[in-house]
Amino acid sequence: MSDFLRFFDKTTAIVLLLICLTxxxxxxxxxxxxxxxxxxxxxxxxxxxxxxxxxxxxxxxETVFRLAMPAYIxxxxxxxxxxxxGRVIAGTRSWLRLGIISIQVSEFIKIPLAxxxxxxxxxxxxxxxxxxGRLGAMVMLPVTLIALQPDMGVAFILCSLxxxxxxxxxxxxxxxxxxxxxxxxxxxxxxQTVLKPYQKSRIISFLNPEKFSQSSGYQxxxxxxxVGSGGLAGKGYMRGSQSQLEFLPTxxxxxxxxxxxxxxxxxxxxxxxxxxFVLFARQLRFRSSGDAQFxxxxxxxxxxxxxxxxxxxxAIGYFPVLGVPLPFVSYGxxxxxxxxxxxxxxxxxxxxxxxxxx
Amino acid sequence: xxxxxxxxxxxxxxRISRIATAILVLVFSxxxxxxxxxxxxxxxxxxxxxxxxxxxxxxxxxxRGLIQDRHGRIMAGNRLDFGLFLIRENSRDxxxxxxxxVDVIGLSEExxxxxLEAFKGYPGAFPVPIRRNxxxxxxxxxxxxxxxxxxxxxxxEPRRDYPLKRTAAHVLxxxxxxxxxxxxxxxxxxxxxxxxxxxxxxxxQFEPVLKGTKGTRLVIRDNLGVVRxxxxxxxxxxxxNITLTIDxxxxxxxxxxxxxxxxxxxxADLETGGIxxxxxxxxxxxxxxxGILDPQTWQALAxxxxxxxxxxxxxxxxxxxxxxxxxxxxxGLEEGLINPGTTVTCTGSVRIxxxxxxxxxxxxxxxxxxxxxxxxxxxxxxxxLGRRMDIDVIAGYAAALGLGExxxxxxxxxxxxxxxxxxxxxxxxxxxxxxxxxxxxAIGGGWVTVTPVQVLQMVSTVALRGRCPHLHxxxxxxxxxxxxxxxxxxxxxxxxxxxNFEQVVAGMYRVVNDEGTGRAARVAGIDICGKTxxxxxxxxxxxxxxxxxxxxxxxxxxxxxxxxxxxxxxxxVVVLVEHGGDAGEIAAPLAGRIYKRLFAHE
Numbered sequence: 001m002s003d004f005l006r007f008f009d010k011t012t013a014i015v016l017l018l019i020c021l022t023x024x025x026x027x028x029x030x031x032x033x034x035x036x037x038x039x040x041x042x043x044x045x046x047x048x049x050x051x052x053x054x055x056x057x058x059x060x061x062e063t064v065f066r067l068a069m070p071a072y073i074x075x076x077x078x079x080x081x082x083x084x085x086g087r088v089i090a091g092t093r094s095w096l097r098l099g100i101i102s103i104q105v106s107e108f109i110k111i112p113l114a115x116x117x118x119x120x121x122x123x124x125x126x127x128x129x130x131x132x133g134r135l136g137a138m139v140m141l142p143v144t145l146i147a148l149q150p151d152m153g154v155a156f157i158l159c160s161l162x163x164x165x166x167x168x169x170x171x172x173x174x175x176x177x178x179x180x181x182x183x184x185x186x187x188x189x190x191x192q193t194v195l196k197p198y199q200k201s202r203i204i205s206f207l208n209p210e211k212f213s214q215s216s217g218y219q220x221x222x223x224x225x226x227v228g229s230g231g232l233a234g235k236g237y238m239r240g241s242q243s244q245l246e247f248l249p250t251x252x253x254x255x256x257x258x259x260x261x262x263x264x265x266x267x268x269x270x271x272x273x274x275x276x277f278v279l280f281a282r283q284l285r286f287r288s289s290g291d292a293q294f295x296x297x298x299x300x301x302x303x304x305x306x307x308x309x310x311x312x313x314x315a316i317g318y319f320p321v322l323g324v325p326l327p328f329v330s331y332g333x334x335x336x337x338x339x340x341x342x343x344x345x346x347x348x349x350x351x352x353x354x355x356x357x358x
Numbered sequence: 359x360x361x362x363x364x365x366x367x368x369x370x371x372x373r374i375s376r377i378a379t380a381i382l383v384l385v386f387s388x389x390x391x392x393x394x395x396x397x398x399x400x401x402x403x404x405x406x407x408x409x410x411x412x413x414x415x416x417x418x419x420x421x422r423g424l425i426q427d428r429h430g431r432i433m434a435g436n437r438l439d440f441g442l443f444l445i446r447e448n449s450r451d452x453x454x455x456x457x458x459x460v461d462v463i464g465l466s467e468e469x470x471x472x473x474l475e476a477f478k479g480y481p482g483a484f485p486v487p488i489r490r491n492x493x494x495x496x497x498x499x500x501x502x503x504x505x506x507x508x509x510x511x512x513x514x515e516p517r518r519d520y521p522l523k524r525t526a527a528h529v530l531x532x533x534x535x536x537x538x539x540x541x542x543x544x545x546x547x548x549x550x551x552x553x554x555x556x557x558x559x560x561x562x563q564f565e566p567v568l569k570g571t572k573g574t575r576l577v578i579r580d581n582l583g584v585v586r587x588x589x590x591x592x593x594x595x596x597x598x599n600i601t602l603t604i605d606x607x608x609x610x611x612x613x614x615x616x617x618x619x620x621x622x623x624x625x626a627d628l629e630t631g632g633i634x635x636x637x638x639x640x641x642x643x644x645x646x647x648x649g650i651l652d653p654q655t656w657q658a659l660a661x662x663x664x665x666x667x668x669x670x671x672x673x674x675x676x677x678x679x680x681x682x683x684x685x686x687x688x689x690g691l692e693e694g695l696i697n698p699g700t701t702v703t704c705t706g707s708v709r710i711x712x713x714x715x716x717x718x719x720x721x722x723x724x725x726x727x728x729x730x731x732x733x734x735x736x737x738x739x740x741x742x743l744g745r746r747m748d749i750d751v752i753a754g755y756a757a758a759l760g761l762g763e764x765x766x767x768x769x770x771x772x773x774x775x776x777x778x779x780x781x782x783x784x785x786x787x788x789x790x791x792x793x794x795x796x797x798x799x800a801i802g803g804g805w806v807t808v809t810p811v812q813v814l815q816m817v818s819t820v821a822l823r824g825r826c827p828h829l830h831x832x833x834x835x836x837x838x839x840x841x842x843x844x845x846x847x848x849x850x851x852x853x854x855x856x857x858n859f860e861q862v863v864a865g866m867y868r869v870v871n872d873e874g875t876g877r878a879a880r881v882a883g884i885d886i887c888g889k890t891x892x893x894x895x896x897x898x899x900x901x902x903x904x905x906x907x908x909x910x911x912x913x914x915x916x917x918x919x920x921x922x923x924x925x926x927x928x929x930x931v932v933v934l935v936e937h938g939g940d941a942g943e944i945a946a947p948l949a950g951r952i953y954k955r956l957f958a959h960e
Contacts, residue, residue: 062362122363167377222581225411228396228404241412245580266397270390277386284378287371290362294371298378305385312389316396 004057007354009347012282016328016343019275020046020336023256023329029238030252030259031331038252038331045333049340056344061293061352064345068115075109079145104334106146106154110161110303111342113142117161118296126170132179135165147190152199153322157307164302168295203320219249220317227261227269227316234265252331254323257315272329280305286350293349300342412578413589414483417550420570421516423597425530425560427606428632428833432521434530434561434644439517440492442500442510444474447482448583449509458507463499465489469652476538477551483583485511487535487552490649508582518554518561518648524641526609528669529602529633529769529831531559532644534651548572554648559669560600560831561644562770567835570597598842601834603632611955612637615948620936621915622670622810625952626818628927630847631827633767635952638670672772675807676934678761679893680735680875680941681917682802684820684862687728689755690743691858698861701727704738711794715741716898732865733874735890737801744800749791752799753779758852760815760826761808767829775812778805802891813919814932820866821887821921821930823859824852863887867924875942876918879950884957888920888949890941913937918945922953929956 024042031038056064082105116138124131139161147155162179165171191200209217209224226242235241240262242248251259260268283301288294304327311326313319325335396404425434442463449455456474460467470488477486492500492512500512518533533554540546540555549555555569556562573594578587608625612635616623625635642659659667668674690696706722707714717723717737723730731739744752757763762777776782778799780791798804811829819826828848835843866887869876875890893915896906906912916938921930931949938944 065362122365167381168374222411224396225404225407227393228400229408230397231401231405232398241408241578245412245578245586247411247581261393261397266393269393269397273386273389273393277382280382281379284382285375287368288364288366290364291366292362294366294374298374305382309385309389313392316392318392 003355004351007351009282009350012279013347015275015278015282019272019279019328022260022272022275023326023331025237026256026259026329027252027331029240029263030243030248030256032238033244033246041333042331042336045336048333049336052337053340053344053347056341057348057351059345059348061290061345061349064348065115065119065292068112068119072109072112072116075105075112076142076145078105079109079142079149083145083148104154104332106142106149106151107334107338108341109142109146110158110300111338111345113138113158114161114296114299114303114342115292115345117165118294118299119292121165121169121295122291124169126172127165127175128172129175132175135162147194150194150196150199151323152195153310153324156322157303157310157324160303160306161299163306164299167302168298202322206314206317206320209317219255219321222247222249223255223258223315224317226255226258230262230265230268232265233267234261234263237263239263250323253325254311254321254330255315256326256330257312261315276308283346283350287353288349289353293352297346297349300346304339304342412580414577414579414585416575416577418573418575418594419515419553420572420594421596422518422533422554422570423564423568424599425568426599426601427604427609428601428634429606430601431606433526433602433604433606435519435521436516437519438514439490440494440497441490441513441515442488442492442496443485443513444470444488445483445485445509445511445583446474447509455507455509458503458510459488462503463492463496463510480551484551485513490517504584508584511583520644520648522606523645524643525606525613526604526636527559527641527644528638528671529559529604529609529636530644531561531563531770532557532642532647533561534647557647558667558771559769560602563768564600564832564835567600568597571595598835598837600832601836602831603627603630603634603833603845604636604831605634608952608955609635609637611635612952613641615951619938619944620664621934621938622674623933623948623952624671624810624814624931625956626814626827626829626930628818628821628827628921628930630845631818631829631849632833632845633829633831634929636671636831638668638674640664640666642666669769669771670934670936671810672767672769674809674934675773675775676809676915676917676936677893678802678806678808678813679891679915679917680737680802681813681817681889681891681919682756682761682799682806683732683735683740684816684866684889684919685756685759685761686740686743686747686752686800687732687862687865688759688820688854688858689747689752691728691861692755692854693747693751695746696728696743698728701725702731702736702739702742704736706738708738708741710741710745710797713794715797718892728861729865729868732862732889733868733872735869735875740800741797744797745793747796747800749796749799750779750781752796753777753782755854756806758854759819761812762806763812765811765815765829767811768832772811773809775808776805777808802893810932810934813917813934814930817889817919817921817932818930819852820859820862821927822849823856823863824854825849826852863924866920870920870946876920876946876949878942879918879920879946879953881950881954881957884922884953885924886920886922886950886953887924888918888946890946891915891917891919892939892941893917895937910937913939914941916941916943916945918949920946920949920953922957929953 024039027042028039143155143158205217206220209220226248242262243251243259248255248258307324307327310319310324314321325332327339421436424432426432456470459465459470473488497512500510533556536549536553536555556565573592575591576589577585579585612623616637620639623637627634703725704717704723706720707716723734723736726736726739756777762775764772764774783791795804799806815829833845866889868874870879870886870888876888879886879888896912916935918933918941921927931952933945933949935944
């Protein structure tokens with residue numbers, strides 16, 4: 001226990017906590033005009049998530065890797081059950097109701113998935129056809145199920161795990177080419193068959209939001225106005241006209257960055273970016289005691305980074321509106337909980353070289 | 359048991375770390391640049407858009423100025439009106455909005471769609487006026503769902519109100535919603551779609567005075583268009599109040615007397631030239647137009663063959679008939695062609711230019727002089743006078759007395775009528791003037807057409823022995839109790855000798871008081887002078903005349919132009935009854951009753 005306290009990366013933890021608290025601060029402002037007290041619930045979520053994170057940190061990394069496969073299968077089964085018999089909430093079937101708590105199963109699958117991938121990457125020398133097939137099967141099974149729910153945001157984010165692989169492993173050029181080709185073909189196929197018109201218009205409207213200003217482009221335009229009108233120092237906390245007068249849509253979840261940009265300006269945004277930068281940079285700079293752990297930290301951090309980028313770019317109209325929350329900041333218990341558990345595992349893995357048992 | 363192998367060297371891990379850090383630096387630099395671009399470089403642009411989002415400058419309509427009669431009784435006022443507006447931008451589903459308006463508020467679907475169609479080209483933020491004059495239950499229904507139907511807005515605005523309904527409708531005119539064409543023309547600067555604008559009568563004539571000045575209200579609204587805060591407010595300035603020369607009790611009396619006829623009646627105050635009463639029949643209800651007029655009602659009014667919207671006083675075209683003999687008598691005397699002693703023997707007809715011209719009394723009037731010729735309205739006397747006169751000379755006198763010319767009365771759309779000359783005939787008929795036509799003109803027939811207001815002006819001029827009054831309705835314009843304008847009597851002197859007027863007046867006196875054609879107008883104790891005119895609408899030469907004239911539409915128009923008292927004239931009255939039949943039986947007694955009432959109040 002004393003080792004835990006000694007080697008626990010307090011700086012990163014404080015940065016992470018600051019990011020989470022910024023989130024609550026913004027949620028207070030974002031939901032000040034609507035009755036449900038989102039910020040109080042988010043505070044509860046945060047406490048639960050922090051507890052879960054600490055708990056995850058106490059697990060031996062070896063045990064965690066061993067639990068990965070059963071957890072993966074369990075969650076896949078849950079996803080299937082949801083699709084077959086799931087309740088329809090907010091147009092998607094991604095919520096599982098357990099008593100009064102609704103859990104978004106798809107948010108959690110990224111942990112066992114990243115663990116499985118990391119373990120597999122540790123076993124192979126380079127990515128060739130066979131390896132690509134294995135990795136593809138691992139990722140595409142949950143992605144397909146989640147896309148069917150349909151939760152395109154989460155499905156899309158999971159695909160980012162592939163990209164990190166390129167950084168970590170040597171990949172044969174033909175494999176890269178084949179992958180690019182299949183991604184293109186797959187995208188076209190998905191576009192033609194799976195996507196519904198509203199999803200299509202959501203995706204393309206970011207290219208020309210003015211054309212869709214009455215429908216899907218509205219969010220992008222209003223969000224950009226919010227961010228742009230914030231200027232250098234912002235309009236002041238709780239004084240952003242775009243958020244307080246409700247021009248900004250889903251501002252406590254998808255567009256929370258816009259609230260920050262409007263009320264705290266460029267300085268506020270820079271501060272949050274700095275916090276994230278420190279978090280990512282510190283997490284990625286370490287020497288691991290095992291290959292799988294090293295890969296996991298990279299895969300999972302890469303996933304957070306990718307989701308962070310998608311959310312931020314979406315808020316300023318440089319990316320399609322996919323409905324992806326900002327990690328640790330956006331309102332939402334499932335997302336926060338799963339990321340915190342992941343962070344707990346990462347903290348532990350980064351401590352492992354200094355601990356006697358792992 | 360799973361054991362995490364370590365194959366990666368420290369160097370491998372450090373290399374990957376460095377690459378990852380480099381990628382992070384790059385990514386975050388790009389992000390910073392992107393935010394810098396939006397928040398700092400384009401800040402003004404987005405700041406302006408955010409400003410436009412929340413601030414709305416709302417124009418508030420001003421109440422129109424009041425229109426009062428000479429005693430200060432309100433003829434046109436304002437009342438509060440609940441209007442329903444639809445802001446399409448705030449509607450999630452326009453069809454659902456239409457259904458709400460139809461099912462919940464209870465409007466007709468056709469109306470709602472027509473209004474939306476009419477404002478299709480407007481921006482989505484423009485409040486489309488769907489209906490005015492909502493009743494309270496509709497207001498409650500429309501507001502009850504303001505959370506789910508934020509696109510509907512109920513406004514309270516002043517609206518024109520005519521408390522006396524149809525009374526003096528043709529004097530007042532009406533207001534209605536400004537049309538797209540009027541907005542485009544540019545003549546209506548400062549108007550907005552949905553504004554009321556005077557379309558006829560005094561409402562139109564004095565539109566700039568009555569309309570007032572809009573107020574503005576700067577508000578902050580949310581994404582649903584709900585006003586959260588009023589930032590600044592400038593109250594609208596009501597229009598200026600107008601007082602008319604109309605005497606409301608008299609107006610109402612004349613209307614009640616004239617109700618069953620078609621035509622026009624007007625009473626002028628000869629001291630000032632102000633019109634005390636003016637009736638044009640049939641009449642319309644000006645209140646019909648103030649709301650949002652549905653096309654059926656408008657069609658019905660506009661295409662009604664009785665033409666209720668036409669103000670016959672200023673826009674009715676009629677042959678003056680025997681009333682024109684006043685002009686002939688004056689012209690003859692002034693030109694020295696006749697004198698009071700000149701006599702003519704009427705045998706019922708006279709042959710001029712190889713054509714028989716008939717007197718209305720087929721057995722003739724016998725020997726007549728000027729006064730008896732006027733008294734009995736003898737055609738032969740005036741045929742013979744006409745034969746000795748040139749049409750251009752007759753037209754000159756008629757024009758001097760105001761016939762065939764606009765009087766300039768303060769109502770919009772006055773027409774001039776026609777007083778033919780040789781030049782006119784050449785221009786309009788491309789033909790020379792035939793002498794026989796002059797004979798028809800001599801008894802007010804032929805090409806001559808006049809309006810009742812011209813006849814009123816002429817008879818007023820005769821009454822005042824050559825002082826032609828400027829006839830008008832406007833007495834006063836005031837703003838907050840202070841006069842901006844007060845009408846002063848204006849007269850124009852005619853270069854005709856007063857003794858010649860005396861001769862004609864003598865004849866007109868005998869028309870009423872000496873068994874003349876207008877004896878039915880006689881009121882004991884009031885010296886009324888007048889002249890009848892019974893203008894055939896079909897020729898008496900028509901072989902079926904006796905049959906046809908039984909149908910109302912072939913009956914002659916009946917004129918009575920008059921003033922009283924003879925010596926010190928104070929009032930002039932003109933009556934025109936379309937297809938009224940004999941003027942002495944229809945028009946004259948009505949004038950008599952009006953004089954009786956005018957003098958009874960003294």
